Amino acid sequence: MRRKDREITDKNRILEILQTAKILHLGLFDEGYPYVVPLHYGFTCGEEGAVTFYMHGAREGHKLDLIRKDPHVCIELECDVEEESGGDVPCAYGSFYASVIARGTAEILEDPEEKAKGLKCLMLTQTGREFEISPKMAMAVAVIRVKVDELTAKSKAKQ
Numbered sequence: 001m002r003r004k005d006r007e008i009t010d011k012n013r014i015l016e017i018l019q020t021a022k023i024l025h026l027g028l029f030d031e032g033y034p035y036v037v038p039l040h041y042g043f044t045c046g047e048e049g050a051v052t053f054y055m056h057g058a059r060e061g062h063k064l065d066l067i068r069k070d071p072h073v074c075i076e077l078e079c080d081v082e083e084e085s086g087g088d089v090p091c092a093y094g095s096f097y098a099s100v101i102a103r104g105t106a107e108i109l110e111d112p113e114e115k116a117k118g119l120k121c122l123m124l125t126q127t128g129r130e131f132e133i134s135p136k137m138a139m140a141v142a143v144i145r146v147k148v149d150e151l152t153a154k155s156k157a158k159q
Contacts, residue, residue, distance in 0.1 A: 008098070008153035011049055017098045017153055018043050018051070020079040022126060026055065026106075026146075027074035028066040037063050041077075042122030051102065051148040054118035059142045067106045073146055075102040082158070098155040104148040112136070115143040 008014055028035045039055040046052075053075060057063065067073070078099040086092025109115045112135030119138055123131045 003154065006154040006156055008155055011045075013155075014100065014151070014153045015045060017079055017100055017155075018045075018077070019125065020098075021077040021100075024053065024055070024075050024077040026063070026144075027076070028063060028106075029070045029072065030062075030066055035062070035066060040122060040126055042118065042120075042125040044121055051151055053102070053104075053146040053148070054121050055144045055146075056119060056122060056141045057144070059140075061142075064108055064142055064144075067108055067144065071106045073104060073106045075104070075146060075148075076100070080155075080157075094156070096156050096158050098153070098157070100151060100153045102146075102148045102151040104146045104150075106144050106146045109143045109145055112138050114145075115139065115141075118143040118145055 008017070022040065023038050024041045025036050025038050028037070039057065042054040044052045044054075076099065078097055080096060080098045082096045083093070086094070109118060115138035116133045116135050119133045119141070120131060123129065123133070
């Protein structure tokens, strides 16, 4: 990370960012070009701090085809975005923000119980509510799980 002064290492602050942002951008390999798609998500954080993301979508489509070809992905999400005024100096403008970038391996879940678990996690992250999701309901959609290998977070907060 180039701007060490903006790096966030506090686990609780990172979890706060993950809870606050509601859309993640999933980056995939698409032959010679990156393919980035915005998605709703859920996440879990294990005891050792390992983060796992869950996303859902149609049971077939381009992103699933790309994951099958190459499961290595990049995730980006941000929150608390606000313009920082530079007044009459264009180069003095900027943004306040908090962001997370993660790299990991995506898996398209097949097991109905695992899919339901991922969807419950997604709904909790998105709504703050716990829902019952049956394996039968889960089979109507594709569920993607990304186990994170590395994660960085940074912020430029208002003073």
